[in-house]
Amino acid sequence: MKILFITPYDNNYRYKSAFTKSLSYMPLTMPYLAALTPEEYGAQFKAIDEGVQKCNYEKLGFYDIVAITAVTSSVKRGYELAAYFKKKGSYIVMGGHHVTLLPEEAMQHADTVMTGPADRIWRTFIEDFAKGAPKKRYDGAHCDIGTANVIPKRDLMQKSKYIGVPTVIANFGCTNNCEFCVINSFWGGKYSARKIEDVINEIRSLNSKYILFLDPSPTSNRAYAKEFYKALADLKIKWAGLCTTDIYEDKELFDLMIQSGCIGVLMGFETFSAENLKESHKRNKIEQYKAVVDQFHQKGVTILGTFMLGFDGDTKESILKMPDYIEEIGVDIPRFAILTPYPNTPTYRRLALDGRMISKDWNDYDSIHATFVPKNFTSQELEELLVSVSNECYTVKRILKRAVKNKYGGLLKLGVNLGFRIYNKKVKKTLKKNWSTRA
Template structure:
């Protein structure tokens, strides 16, 4: 039996072929391949960098689908099904919009693949594929190692993705993780995590955990185990971690270069509205937390979410100033996006504030990084423009040089300086390439 795994792209700008230079390994497909019965031949295609060879014979196609990639995923699925090949979809979009996905797939997989994927493959082998499958969200890949051979030659950024935990204990209202994991977190055994590290050959790791600091005791244990390995790693963590001095020291000692951290807003009212509990302690516009992060040499990727009911155009500009003042290694000025299944989505629906018929991810007029709802104190276009302007200014060359020349973070060690120049310019380029991109390859249809 032959299985084809597909990572779809978001779309492409009009009249051009788009290659995502910031693409990282699609970890979920490497995990899926590892969970597949060993006698099945597995191929993987990444739509972000190569054409899909529809003509190659295959018995089952499996697509990983996020909300952003839904439209493109449906195009790919429709083409395979037109050729008589059964298609299965899994990931966040099938989990939260199952009926929509079932219009383009023979089967969907709701939840994590660890329990149930092998059974689904057997059903497909015998021509008895059931349309809906459920897997319990749980510990990352118990007993299997990611099939990284599938990633070779695809030009991914030089960082190995893996997971230590899944889920998060907080309930931010815009976050798709909240409902998916129901506030629980699931922790991989330390020896299995170390085996995953040893089975790959990079010294820079990205733990793609939703919030690696959700269980501080577990993270301390991991850090202690990482210290002898002399690697560097990055992850995603909530800001409350800065309150734990022992953990901050352990992270630094174990080679942590920094995290993606959700600041979301510099306006306390917006932080409350987002229900961003880890940011709601003593509110001195984050000065204390940032000082601690800098003292530990962390290269922070600050994530902002803009468009809450208390946000204004001036507030977006103030957020940019704040990001520049603090010389974050990278900052994302994300528009607040209502993803299906989130409390935010339901609230905006109840208030009648969705644009694009409430399904921006399918709408032919919607463009990447545009507001998809009516904000309270700006027009949707003002929000879109203000965020783009913030991205443009933050990613200007003078800003890049100003942020780089920070002795406490980016210039602290050679590894940090290297990481800055290896990744920051690529993320910068992608910001401009992706802005205004249409979804799917046939966005006019």
């Protein structure tokens, strides 16, 4: 049995420079699915991550199964690949966030679709396939077997294409319910975690001083997180991962996190408006932003903060003030995205009901294009605002200010900021071209 895994490039791919591509981290879906394939079938694997590598598919031999995982902004490319390999006679399986949100659409392109976490259903699919009776659809979120304790086959990936820091997953899902987020649709609103011992053993086996955790909400279960950080501290590694701003409310958890070797966190601040937080059901507290950043800085932790534009409470003025607010709270690496109502999420349904969705081109769902009509300005103005705040936040002056404000993170922080400055320039160029075509 020969299996080809593909992660198609998404629409953002063309804005990336060689430097930002070099900051890519290794995705684990393909290595996990390979590891979960029962050995008795003697399967041979190949994995292509189009986000970092090019592949001449003409030169590849025949594959019995082609498994494609896609988010909304990469799904058109995914469908293109599905059609290409179907013509060659391969059996097409599709999964990932977009397929979970719109399985009926994906069924028109794939022989089998997998919704939710594919690691829970992959084995069953392979067994059914080997028997010659694969089903049209498998639903991972409703399957309660938990994640099997396997070590992902990382060797399948071209390691040199990624940052030299191994990625690890310890837990899944999120107990929050942000209106725009796809996590809860994907995990069926459930949160679960691997056995601490299994995660620790996997990290040991990686023999690396640094780890990047991919867990979307690692502190959702605080009791688990505390035990996990205690165990992690013994390994004396350094790590980075995601974190919610409410960490500020649990000093014990924060201390354990630091003691376990945390050196970088990505936090979704999203907005400086209480109205926007309410609209999106985001449980942030604006009055804690500066305090939580200061708390991390005091321990030498670098903060990558994400911000979203286009909520109903946003005005042009409020958005243009964001670079100053960001400087005030002290985020080291700010990232902006346009609010993107992914299909079938509560945000999408709300805006569609109001007749405000304007794009059905999934390539536009890349956080750079406005796919809906905002409340207080036009869609094009929203894209212009993205360009304006990105320009303002990534002036050399502001970058240098950020670099010296928090002395930790050093050259890497400076490099990442400069990388995003180049990325923003490419985004601006593409958007400007669109605007002139529309005019």
